[in-house]
Amino acid sequence: MSELTWSQWLEEGAKYERAGRGKSGKDSKLSPVVVYNLLSMSLESYSMGILDYFKDLADNHTFSDLVYCIEKHISIDPDLKSRILKLELYQRICSFSDFVISQADKDVNSEFSEVLIEFGDFARRICLGSTYEMVRAEAC
Secondary structure (H helix, E strand, O other), X not given: OOOOOHHHHHHHHHHHHHHOOOHHHOOOOOOHHHXXXXXXXXXXXXXXXXXXXXXXXXXXXXXXXXXXXXXXXXXXXXXXHHHHHHHHHHEXXXXXXXXXXXXXXXXXHHHHHHHXXXXXXXXXXXXXXXXXXXXXXXXX
8 A cells, every 4th residue: 555645645635624514504413423523534634734744753643742742843833723722622532641432522522624725725825835726716
């Protein structure tokens, strides 16, 4: 199996993000915990896209590890960073020292979806640069 490229990571992030959303603006038929995990995989994939773009890897795949590793290369908006780190409190399944699983609910997932819109856009701006800005302008 070949390794993913940064562009493939971004595609994976978008796929997980879409999978975690309900159809046509409705709530997902999946359980809130499954939705949270799909959205988590989206955040991880977007993060891996950025890190692969910079030829780096995080030490672990907790949200905080991913964010802090990205920040070695580029700053993340402080509000976005804070929102991501708050979302990590619901499940820390990639942590070796403080494994936590809490029940995510629709409100948590709604916040997560909003964070992913912003973070996915951030990842595409970083990796695609001016190409993304041109494509985005044409779409508007």
